[in-house]
Amino acid sequence: MKNFKGILHDGHEYIAPPTAIPERIERRASESQSARAIAAATTARLARLQSITAALSNTVTQDAVAHSVLHEAIIALECDAGVVVVTNEAQQKLTLLREAGTLDMLMRSFENEQPDSLPGPYAETVEKGVAIYLESFEEMLMRYPGFRTVSKPDSRGAWIFLPLAIEGHAVGALAFGFARPRKFTVLDRDFADTVSRYCAQAMDRVRLRVAAAAALAEAGEARLMAEEANNAKTVFLRAMSHELRTPLNAISGYTEILEMGLRGPVSSAQATDLGRIKRAAAYLLRLISDVLTVAKLEGARPLRLASIAMKPILAEVEGLCALQAKAKRITLTVTPPEHDLAVAADAERLQQILLNLITNAIKFTDAGGTVKLTCKANAKMVDVRVTDSGVGIMAADVNRVFEPFVQIDRHLTSDTQQGVGLGLSISRELARAMLGDLTLQSIEGVGSAFTLTLPIASAASLGLSTER
Numbered sequence: 001m002k003n004f005k006g007i008l009h010d011g012h013e014y015i016a017p018p019t020a021i022p023e024r025i026e027r028r029a030s031e032s033q034s035a036r037a038i039a040a041a042t043t044a045r046l047a048r049l050q051s052i053t054a055a056l057s058n059t060v061t062q063d064a065v066a067h068s069v070l071h072e073a074i075i076a077l078e079c080d081a082g083v084v085v086v087t088n089e090a091q092q093k094l095t096l097l098r099e100a101g102t103l104d105m106l107m108r109s110f111e112n113e114q115p116d117s118l119p120g121p122y123a124e125t126v127e128k129g130v131a132i133y134l135e136s137f138e139e140m141l142m143r144y145p146g147f148r149t150v151s152k153p154d155s156r157g158a159w160i161f162l163p164l165a166i167e168g169h170a171v172g173a174l175a176f177g178f179a180r181p182r183k184f185t186v187l188d189r190d191f192a193d194t195v196s197r198y199c200a201q202a203m204d205r206v207r208l209r210v211a212a213a214a215a216l217a218e219a220g221e222a223r224l225m226a227e228e229a230n231n232a233k234t235v236f237l238r239a240m241s242h243e244l245r246t247p248l249n250a251i252s253g254y255t256e257i258l259e260m261g262l263r264g265p266v267s268s269a270q271a272t273d274l275g276r277i278k279r280a281a282a283y284l285l286r287l288i289s290d291v292l293t294v295a296k297l298e299g300a301r302p303l304r305l306a307s308i309a310m311k312p313i314l315a316e317v318e319g320l321c322a323l324q325a326k327a328k329r330i331t332l333t334v335t336p337p338e339h340d341l342a343v344a345a346d347a348e349r350l351q352q353i354l355l356n357l358i359t360n361a362i363k364f365t366d367a368g369g370t371v372k373l374t375c376k377a378n379a380k381m382v383d384v385r386v387t388d389s390g391v392g393i394m395a396a397d398v399n400r401v402f403e404p405f406v407q408i409d410r411h412l413t414s415d416t417q418q419g420v421g422l423g424l425s426i427s428r429e430l431a432r433a434m435l436g437d438l439t440l441q442s443i444e445g446v447g448s449a450f451t452l453t454l455p456i457a458s459a460a461s462l463g464l465s466t467e468r
Contacts, residue, residue, distance in 0.1 A: 259274050
């Protein structure tokens, strides 16, 4: 036989004996076949992972997740059994979610509590969050001597136990059993780890989806109950307000008849008492009006937004409040805007807000004090500012004055002047409903300044179309 020349990596020639050539060819052929087998296995498992991903994207329950994972993984790993177990709410016990194939005693050991001195594979997997690969029955007994009473013929030959971890915390385990001993390759381990990660992520998505659906359902039910309760309250307030107005109007009417002497002469003491009755009735009517206003607002009466000229409405409000200010010897000054200004507002509601602000200012200002109203344009908004030299409000109470049924410094007003603390709350809600706001600046002992902000009248603020 003839010798064959070859070239070494360093460039030198060498002489190969004739028998070495077939051996090299056979070795290379074997390596090529092994590489092709690994490539084929890798391709097959990638296809399985894609199938698992596609199946998990459509699952809506954790049981469906476990079923899809076990079905695809058992085929890819060529094993004989698989199981998914999860922790209960107390994180103290594992419960079966799904199984496939026949489970041996080791795979079913999650059903029995193991002593701390002899933990089983599930406890180690869940508590430590590590994957466990047992390649033979003997290796299993060495690692878990607590299972030495298990019969080898009745057991699997190899096992894989994998944690189902969510944000680093194991919430269950995924296990596979093999009929015969198995040397787990890097490819096997990478595939199993990936499958357990996909399974945990899918189960977490399902959990979050279920929790979100439950929260939405609970919120919807709570909203319906709140709406029903609110509607019932509104109906009650409307009915009671109207029912109470009738006898109060009668009391006021008969009091006036008695004051006029139509039923006979009235003494001075009797006239004083009748005056008290009349004032008390008027006070109750004011309270009822406030409550009825709240009921109307909660009944969602639509606002009738229109372009409202400020000069006329300010003049009207000044006329309505002038006598009240004069009676208390308070100087009321209303300064109209320099130029014609119009706001987008409901005329009735705007007047209601302005009257409330001015009458409140007069109420809490001592005799000889001042109440001023100014109106200025500011960019796209109009600021109507009502300032007084009254008692002012403590900084801690500034925000509270807008809360319903809250009255600050009740001792500063007489009983017949007091309301139920709804005026400012209603005024701010009305202002915001008209896309504006009502704010307060106050210094105790110096005075207060309420600013009503409303949008300047325009096609946009009135909700009108600009198309022609």
